[in-house]
Amino acid sequence: MPARETEAIILKTFPLGEADRVVSFLGRTSGRLRGVAAGARRLKNRFGSTLEILSHVQIWYVERETRELVRIQQAELLDSLHKAQSDYGLSTGLAVISEIAELVLPEHEVSEAMFRLILLCAREIERTGNWELPLSYFAFWTVRLGGWLPRFDRCAACQAAFDAGPAFYDARRAGLFCGKCRRPGMKPLQGEARALAERFTGERLDRIAYDKSMRGCVDELRAAAFAWIELNAERRLTTPELLETA
Ligand SMILES: [Zn+2]
Structure with a gap:
């Protein structure tokens, strides 16, 4: 399946296994979805600080036909809530x-x-x-x-x-x-x-x-x-x- 892209707000994340995170986000064009950010719990990871609570991001994800969770490929911060977070x-x-x-x-x-x-x-x-x-x-x-x-x-x-x-x-x-x-x-x-x-x-x-x-x-x-x-x-x-x- 091709990657989809949407502006999104991160609602919540929780740990999955040793290295991953489950991320709940509200996509502007997708509605609320849950996905897996692989490797997001590793010290150095490609998601950086984009998965913090209520971060406003651009997110790329792939839907998987048989699974409830999408796979999150990438996220980029659109604006910062650093002080509040x-x-x-x-x-x-x-x-x-x-x-x-x-x-x-x-x-x-x-x-x-x-x-x-x-x-x-x-x-x-x-x-x-x-x-x-x-x-x-x-x-x-x-x-x-x-x-x-x-x-x-x-x-x-x-x-x-x-x-x-x-x-x-x-x-x-x-x-x-x-x-x-x-x-x-x-x-x-x-x-x-x-x-x-x-x-x-x-x-x-x-x-x-x-x-x-x-x-x-x-x-x-x-x-x-x-x-x-x-x-x-x-x-x-x-x-x-x-x-x-x-
Ligand atoms: Zn009354």
Whole structure:
């Protein structure tokens, strides 16, 4: 089979045998694929630093008819996330993006919107040296692109319009709920956090200036989006816990 070529984002890698790596990547024209990078664990190898988490690369691979994994022949770095990848705190932010992308993207399905979203958010973590706003934006847009975003203006149970106060959610039920319909254990999403969601809908991440006064609503909106991702993927996310230690 002839080699194929695509622009790609490396999602995750893990060791295979003594010398190789399995690489999960999101190809712009191939969708999410998994492949083997032979020799990638050797000290001197032709992949260099191209297989780091969320690296933006050009990748060449060969499909093998009978196997699930493609063979990765070559990868070249298109732009660097060196600062974020080599910093523990920032790399946990990249790991959250990677885990969510793995969870929500079906294999072999092209998603230009998710490709651009991941690229934008990873670059902003690198550029600003902070994951707080980029991760909120990423999680919110993942929910929106997935079609899982509840109504932000009225209660999912009784249909009452929200005022400026908190609405409530959890990872067990779809929707946002009013104070009367909230169940025990539900978390609040304040009016400011819902207003931030409006901004995310209309403005590009790299045009939103982040200051620390936004932190509370940025955190709240991110937590709500994580809950809706978990609800729809029917899986718990494991990497957000690491953020607290970063
Ligand atoms: Zn209600």
